Amino acid sequence: MLGEGILKGLAETAKNFAGSFVSAERMTTVEYPEERIAPIEAARVFPFLVYDGTDWESGMRCVACQICEKECPPKCIYIEKSKDKKPDAIGKPQFYPAKFDVDIAVCMSCQICVEVCPFEAIKMDTEFELSTDDRFGGLLLDREELSKSNEYYHQIHPTEAAVVDARLTEGRAKADAKTTAAAITGAIRGAEIPKRPAEGGD
Amino acid sequence: MEEGLKIELGKQGVFVTTIEELYNWGRRSSIWPMQFGLACCAIEMIATTMARYDLARFGAEVFRPSPRQADLMIISGTVTKKMAPQVVRLYNQMAEPKYVIAMGACAISGGPFKQGYNVLKGIDRYIPVDVHIPGCPPRPEALIQAFMTLQKKIDGQNLTGEGRPRHLDAEAQGEFPVPVQGEHDLEPSSNRLVWPLPMKTGIRD
Amino acid sequence: MASNPYFSLAVLFVAALGFGLAPLGLAKLWGMVFSPPKPNAIKNSIYECGLESKGDAWMQFRSAYYLYAIIFLIFDVEAVFLLPFAVAFTGLGVAACVSMLVFVLLLIEGLAWAWAKGVLTWA
Amino acid sequence: MSLSGLEKEKDRPEGWNRPRLIEPDGEGELLEIAMGPHHPSTHGGFRMDVALDGERVIRLKPVFGYLHRNHEKIAEGIGYLGSMPYTDRLDYICSLTNNWAYALAVEKLTGQEVPERAEYLRVILGELTRVQNHASSIGFLIQEMGASGTPLMYAFREREKILDLFEGLTGSRMMCNYMRFGGCRVDAPEAWLTAARKVVAGLPGFVDEVDRLLTGNEILMARTQGVGVLPPELAVNAGVTGPMLRASGVNYDIRKVDHYGIYDRFNFRVPLGDHWDVYDRYMIRMLEMRESISILEQALKDIPAGPVMDAKAKIRGFRPKPGEAYGRIEAPKGELGFYLISDGGPNPYRYRVRPPSLINLTVLEDMCLGSDVADVVLIFGSVDIVLGEVDR
Amino acid sequence: MKTIEEIKAAIEAAVPGAGVEVVPNASPSGQHSLRLEPSHAFEVAKFLRDDAELALDFLSNATGVDWPDKEVTEKVKVKRLVTKTVDGVEQSAEETVEESRKRVEPGCLEVVYHLFSMAKKHGPVVLRMKTVNRTDNVELPSLTPVWRSAELQEREIFDLFGIVFTGHPDLRRLLMWDAFKDHPMRRDYVDPDDYEYEPTAHEQVLARAAAHTAGEQIAGASAGAIPGGGQEGIGGK
Structure with missing residues (x-):
């Protein structure tokens, strides 16, 4: 009879209305500021620079090789190399970025910089509450604002951080083995002028 | 007090x-946003009004199609040079007191499409923007957090004296000229009263 | 004057009028003191989906719409007549009901004729 | 209407595939209105200049370009990998099928193989994208008919579950940037697969719920049956693809025609319509959701272990040999194709996207002529377009 | 489906004097294409669509490609009078000398059509057409009367590349606004100068900005010029 389809639809919405008091599955609203959705581990918003230890300047893993600057599709990373060197994550003296700006008003959070970075120096953060009314200052993050500790990285991406740490410790082990081997050959030759250590970086 | x-x-x-x-x-x-979706951020804006994030808790789920009845324009998506005159005209046609949220990287600075010839590098070249939300697209929670930022900003406005908002002070700029589509680009390419030439032009040579 | 039977009615009327006009007056006062009107050419232009509106809306349109509007008007006026009847409905006798029924049925008969003539369909 | 009728195209009158002229009935003037860039029914910045005789549509000229973001010009400036996140923003409701089409085109250009598990993951994510796209498009279609919100709420409740799966695997709800040339970026952990199985188990219940809510609804039937009819010869000649084409009774599904990916391992049917109107397009999307759910169940059941990325695949310094290739897939909106010309350099020489939404709009005027203004909104909604893909 | 040579033969049989040539495609996709002469393109298109065996009733994709003028250096054997002094006697002799000479190969605008068959479900037949040059003679016959799906795509190619399609029912700009003058997808297009605030500008963005400011410095306009050297020109901070 006429109206039978509409009644079936109304029954459906009535069931949903009654169900919303009873079954949690039908009550999907998450009252954001008070109640939050469980953070999803693989989430990515904006990049950040990882540093080991406590001091962000010396512990920074980035060696300013500028691969991420070239590969970034919207071109929102700007790097300037430092003049002097400091030991990097594996302990080899490398350059470090004197200036590392990310313009989060352009960044499309596509994580290609993370994918192409050979030094595990840049990872994706999950912090998304960044709305601001300051156009020029608030949206251009410089080196200091970007740097976050490795512990923080373990906090937001535990499994990925563990894999990265394993790779780094293995790298350090290989580097130590190489330096000890170089030290032994160096000692044997003794009188010979030691060659300049191989240039690191790109 | x-x-x-x-x-x-x-x-x-x-x-x-x-x-x-x-x-x-x-x-x-009770800020009533204008129904004004442009691109991907519009889908996240719609998702914000749906059951899971529920913008109604902030009194803003009434999306008014016409600018006359809206207080807030959420620019969610890329403002192209073909769409820019329409956006500025709609902003002018909104009743005072009116606010603008630039949602997403494209609305703030042209975002990933900044190198495009038909993309306006940020809507704040023509109209004043109150809250910027970085992200591409920003999560629905980020839009709700931007609503709370805007609400704090409105709370901070005083009625008289120096800091009073634009709609309460007679001399403040009421009209934002609509750009004309010329032969190669929009003329004028930006509205100096709204888009101050930044202290440093930022071009690194 | 105080004992005049209609005095209470006058007070109620003034209160109703005040209750109605006070917000408008307050809004006008607020507008003049705090937020001055700032009309400009673009703000006053006709809203047409963000474009400048070309042509004007005053044009000849099909006669079917005019008839549709007239029939709506008749039933709108009829509703106004029904209102006092509905308010005092409990206190009235059968005669009043029958007369009101005749009034309503006359109009419905007019509508049926119009519908049969096909005035309501303009596809 | 079988396809055999197409062979007789030779004896068709000249200009049979042009929109037919509608004579106003001469009583009043024509009202020229612009259902303009800012209009509640136009899914974003899209304009239709409509000439009306009273309520009937006499002429309808669509105007595009309000979201022309120069995707192809930017793609000529950045490398092949750099364009992958831009493909998410083409059809921003189904980002994974865009990735897949682009990856397929580049793999055809370079002759790259894809491991088994990656093919399965691509099918799973592609079909999940199709389900949430069809659910959203039905929700938007009924929303424009006047049911403000209810069906859209149901559709988006389901879409949020699927977006949580995408975020769990790729990291972003809408902009997944997940597929690479020769496989996928991240392997799906077992926990994700169980979560996916749970969501897919709930999908048939959702489709039945929407079916009960809408399919028998008299208002929906009255408003959409017989509206926006698209005859099959015109659909084929105008290059219409996807659910709109199958609603016009033409059996052409690229998953069955091109046999790309591993679709041959799953048995699924291709629903066809026989009234060629808006109601058929609605029903085709409902039935296609059921077919996608059956594909998902089969794919999730027998997904093999193994590598997700081909060993020889290169991320940086990717320079395909000079040549050109056109790769296409069955995206939820139609045939999404990428035509790449490589000159041996790191950047593509020419990068062209075949937008199903834009080409499906070629016949918008033919469908809307003679119908009422209110139906124009419905017919436009039934085409199911996304502006990012129309204007690129 | 027939191979590309068979299709070429079928076309030449059906449309005498069609002037079709096969353009090989080096990539593993193996999608070779047929270059048509613009003069006969319309008849060939109608034949491809109406032929019972080919039945290419579905034009899937129409693409514009811009091939700018190329500088080709090639080794040329040139006879050159060479005067050699042999033990004090002037002798001039004809000698062929290898010379590399720069020759500018004129560019062209090209349209590529991908055809499929929905009736017979077989794969892409690729047609190509070239214009005479890139400046004044850029007409090509429109295939919209044969396949309606070319209508919007040809309008887009006209808008972004500037190829004028004769016989197109409604050739207007599709994507850019009507007052727009240049054709932006051409490789020699310089986009408008809007590089005021670029906090992370490097490489390409600087090159494009330099293209404008160099122009302005020559024109002497000081407004948009880049401030003095040094890095402090970073916005904000």
């Missing part, structure tokens, strides 16, 4: 407020 006295009176059941607080509270609790 220091806070301590107000709280004490509140305990006794006497509620004291000023016209300014009442005025701001009234406006910020």
Whole structure:
């Protein structure tokens, strides 16, 4: 009879209305500021620079090789190399970025910089509450604002951080083995002028 | 009216407020956004109004199609040079007091499409923007957090004196000229009153 | 004057009028003191989906719409007549009901004729 | 209407595939209105200049370009990998099928193989994208008919579950940037697969719920049956693809025609319509959701272990040999194709996207002529377009 | 489906004097294409669509490609009078000398059509057409009367590349606004100068900005010029 389809639809919405008091599955609203959705581990918003230890300047893993600057599709990373060197994550003296700006008003959070970075120096953060009314200052993050500790990285991406740490410790082990081997050959030759250590970086 | 006295009176059941607080509270609790989706951020804006994130809790789920009945314009998506005159005309046609949220990287600075020939590098070249939300697209929670930022900003406005908002002061700029589509680009390429030439032009040579 | 039977009615009327006009007056006062009107050419232009509107809306349109509007008008006026009847409905006798029924049925008969003539369909 | 009728195209009158002229009935003037860039029914910045005789549509000229973001010009400036996140923003409701089409085109250009598990993951994510796209498009279609919100709420409740799966695997709800040339970026952990199985188990219940809510609804039937009819010869000649084409009774599904990916391992049917109107397009999307759910169940059941990325695949310094290739897939909106010309350099020489939404709009005027203004909104909604893909 | 040579033969049989040539495609996709002469393109298109065996009733994709003028250096054997002094006697002799000479190969605008068959479900037949040059003679016959799906795509190619399609029912700009003058997808297009605030500008963005400011410095306009050297020109901070 006429109206039978509409009644079936109304029954459906009535069931949903009654169900919303009873079954949690039908009550999907998450009252954001008070109640939050469980953070999803693989989430990515904006990049950040990882540093080991406590001091962000010396512990920074980035060696300013500028691969991420070239590969970034919207071109929102700007790097300037430092003049002097400091030991990097594996302990080899490398350059470090004197200036590392990310313009989060352009960044499309596509994580290609993370994918192409050979030094595990840049990872994706999950912090998304960044709305601001300051156009020029608030949206251009410089080196200091970007740097976050490795512990923080373990906090937001535990499994990925563990894999990265394993790779780094293995790298350090290989580097130590190489330096000890170089030290032994160096000692044997003794009188010979030691060659300049191989240039690191790109 | 220091806070301590107000709280004490509140305990006794006497509620004291000023016209300014009442005025701001009234406006910020029911901001009606204009139905104005441009691109991907519009889908996240719609997702924000749906059941899971529920923008209605902030009094803003009424999306008014016409600019006459809207207080807030959420620019969600890329503003192209073909669409820019329409966006500025719609902003002009909105009734005062009106606010603008630039949602997403494209609305703030052209975002990933900044190198495009038909993309306006940020809507704040023509109209004043109140809150910027970085992200591409920003999560629905980020849009709700931007609403709370805007509400705090409205709370902070005072009725008279120097810091009063644009719609309460007669000399402030009421009209934002609509750019004309010329042969190669929009003329003028930006509205100097709204888009101050940044202290440094930022071109690195 | 105080004992005049209609005095209470006058007070109620003034209160109703005040209750109606006070917010408008307050809004006008607020507008003059705090937020001055700032009309400009673009703000006053006709809203047409963000474009400048070309042509004007005053044009000849099909006669079917005019008839549709007239029939709506008749039933709108009829509703106004029904209102006092509905308010005092409990206190009235059968005669009043029958007369009101005749009034309503006459109009419905007019509508049926119009519908049969096909005035309501303009596809 | 079988396809055999197409062979007789030779004896068709000249200009049979042009929109037919509608004579106004001469009583009043024509009202020229612009259902303009800012209009509640136009899914974003899209304009239709409509000439009306009373309520009937006499002429309808669509105007595009309000979201022309120069995707192809930017793609000529950045490398092949750099364009992958831009493909998410083409059809921003189904980002994974865009990735897949682009990856397929580049793999055809370079002759790259894809491991088994990656093919399965691509099918799973592609079909999940199709389900949430069809659910959203039905929700938007009924929303424009006047049911403000209810069906859209149901559709988005389901879409949020699927977006949580995408975020769990790729990191972003809408902009997944997940597929690479020769496989996928991240392997799906077992926990994700169980979560996916749970969501897919709930999908048939959702489709039945929407079916009960809408399919028998008299208002929906009255408003959409017989509206926006698209005859099959015109659909084929105008290059219409996807659910709109199958609603016009033409059996052409690229998953069955091109046999790309591993679709041959799953048995699924291709629903066809026989009234060629808006109601058929609605029903085709409902039935296609059921077919996608059956594909998902089969794919999730027998997904093999193994590598997700081909060993020889290169991320940086990717320079395909000079040549050109056109790769296409069955995106939820139609045939999404990428035509790449490589000159041996790191950047593509020419990068062209075949937008199903734009080409499906070629016949918008033919469908809307003679119908009422209110139906124009419905017919436009039934085409199911996304502006990012129309204007690129 | 027939191979590309068979299709070429079928076309030449059906449309005498069609002037079709096969353009090989080096990539593993193996999608070779047929270059048509613009003069006969319309008849060939109608034949491809109406032929019972080919039945290419579905034009899937129409693409514009811009091939700018190329500088080709090639080794040329040139006879050159060479005067050699042999033990004090002037002798001039004809000698062929290898010379590399720069020759500018004129560019062209090209349209590529991908055809499929929905009736017979077989794969892409690729047609190509070239214009005479890139400046004044850029007409090509429109295939919209044969396949309606070319209508919007040809309008887009006209808008972004500037190829004028004769016989197109409604040739207007599709994506850019009507007052727009240049054709932006051409490789020699310089986009408008809007590089005021570029906090992370490097490489390409600087090159494009330099293209404008260099122009302005020559024109002497000081407004948009880049401030003095040094890095402090970073916005904000």
